[in-house]
Amino acid sequence: MVIHRPDATLAVEDCPTPALAERFGTPLYVYSRAAIESAWRAYDQAFAGFDHQICYAVKANGSLAILQLLARLGSGFDIVSGGELARVLRAGGDPARVVFSGVGKTEAEIEQALAAGILAFNIESAAELERINAVAVRSGQRAPVSLRVNPDVDARTHPYISTGLKENKFGIDIQAAEGLYHHAASLPGIAVTGMDFHIGSQLTELEPLVDALSRSLALVDRLEADGIPLAHLDIGGGLGIRYEDETPPTPAALAERLGPLLAGRRQKLLMEPGRALVGEAGLLLTRVEYLKPGHRDFAIVDAAMTDLLRPALYNAWQRIETAEPVDADPRLYDIVGPVCESADTLGSERSLALRPGTLLAIHATGAYGFVMASQYNARPRPAEVLVDGDQAHLIREREPLEALWQGEHLLESP
Numbered sequence: 001m002v003i004h005r006p007d008a009t010l011a012v013e014d015c016p017t018p019a020l021a022e023r024f025g026t027p028l029y030v031y032s033r034a035a036i037e038s039a040w041r042a043y044d045q046a047f048a049g050f051d052h053q054i055c056y057a058v059k060a061n062g063s064l065a066i067l068q069l070l071a072r073l074g075s076g077f078d079i080v081s082g083g084e085l086a087r088v089l090r091a092g093g094d095p096a097r098v099v100f101s102g103v104g105k106t107e108a109e110i111e112q113a114l115a116a117g118i119l120a121f122n123i124e125s126a127a128e129l130e131r132i133n134a135v136a137v138r139s140g141q142r143a144p145v146s147l148r149v150n151p152d153v154d155a156r157t158h159p160y161i162s163t164g165l166k167e168n169k170f171g172i173d174i175q176a177a178e179g180l181y182h183h184a185a186s187l188p189g190i191a192v193t194g195m196d197f198h199i200g201s202q203l204t205e206l207e208p209l210v211d212a213l214s215r216s217l218a219l220v221d222r223l224e225a226d227g228i229p230l231a232h233l234d235i236g237g238g239l240g241i242r243y244e245d246e247t248p249p250t251p252a253a254l255a256e257r258l259g260p261l262l263a264g265r266r267q268k269l270l271m272e273p274g275r276a277l278v279g280e281a282g283l284l285l286t287r288v289e290y291l292k293p294g295h296r297d298f299a300i301v302d303a304a305m306t307d308l309l310r311p312a313l314y315n316a317w318q319r320i321e322t323a324e325p326v327d328a329d330p331r332l333y334d335i336v337g338p339v340c341e342s343a344d345t346l347g348s349e350r351s352l353a354l355r356p357g358t359l360l361a362i363h364a365t366g367a368y369g370f371v372m373a374s375q376y377n378a379r380p381r382p383a384e385v386l387v388d389g390d391q392a393h394l395i396r397e398r399e400p401l402e403a404l405w406q407g408e409h410l411l412e413s414p
């Protein structure tokens with residue numbers, strides 16, 4: 001374990017968290033380099049028997065230094081905006097290993113991605129296909145495309161992060177996809193190269209993925225028979241992590257379960273893990289500002305929903321622990337932030353021994369943590385630190401107050 005408790009004090013690799021909080025202040029995101037790299041390698045090794053490419057889902061955590069680490073390992077990237085493409089390029093990522101997902105790609109984003117030379121557009125609708133064709137024809141190019149099929153399987157995860165059912169906005173109904181493939185193959189600005197799906201996030205069972213894959217493979221075979229061979233097949237991301245007591249499948253279990261279905265196929269296998277690569281590699285450190293006993297016992301901390309939105313947005317449960325020994329009796333606390341919203345609760349009824357000033361760690365916050373941070377209530381966004389052994393690198397500075405009005409203009413006239 002790289003996030004561990006060698007004594008009463010929580011450490012990330014060889015850096016005790018109280019020293020990190022002292023040096024960089026709180027709230028503070030801390031990531032373990034070793035945890036990220038070993039999660040990526042576990043995925044890569046699990047699929048070593050296949051011609052494959054990991055395309056890390058940037059939206060889980062897009063900090064430049066993290067993208068840089070992954071690019072150095074040879075990772076590709078799954079992006080959902082032109083902004084994410086710019087980040088990947090800035091961090092040294094290879095555009096030829098980038099796939100572009102998302103239901104609302106603008107013309108400017110399509111132009112940007114074509115100019116960069118990405119691996120594939122993951123197309124989510126007939127209208128998007130037409131737009132990409134038009135942009136490509138205009139610039140004298142052929143856009144490599146994959147259709148994101150919606151296989152209509154229930155990922156059996158939280159409804160907010162389930163994407164593979166007919167009623168979700170994502171992907172193209174698998175029944176309609178076949179016709180659209182034929183149309184795509186006839187368009188002058190389109191090169192049909194692949195098929196993809198992504199059925200949801202925080203998956204704790206493999207069956208939905210197996211179903212999605214077999215439905216997709218049936219279509220791949222029909223297309224091939226009709227003279228539309230595909231070069232790649234992209235199984236999306238979605239493997240869960242441990243927040244509480246889940247036992248999500250490992251990449252090795254995933255590869256073992258999907259292996260028989262994929263054996264003997266010529267398609268290159270792509271995958272788009274996000275959370276599974278970075279989620280458990282991160283902590284959010286926060287300090288108790290006040291204890292407020294009463295009808296409920298509140299611990300008011302210096303982190304808020306503006307720093308970590310998942311509890312407010314998804315009613316998500318995140319493990320919260322004291323990071324250092326505390327001389328106090330445990331009580332049931334609601335851990336709340338300073339923001340003027342009742343939704344600003346990071347955890348309810350947690351048994352913790354607290355005093356004002358106690359340092360807390362919120363676990364498994366490496367994914368969908370900082371990326372969702374905002375400046376609501378004029379709160380500067382927190383700093384981020386990457387730990388590597390006994391070294392701690394500041395990879396993002398805490399925002400100064402001036403950042404709160406960057407790009408704003410006062411009226412010049414009276």
Ligand SMILES: *Cc1c(COP(=O)(O)O)cnc(C)c1O
Pocket residue numbers: 057059060078101102198200201202236237238239272273274275276367
């Ligand atoms: C969000 C997303 C992912 C990553 O999901 P995780 O659950 O973080 O692995 C992959 N692909 C697409 C298309 C996504 O929208």
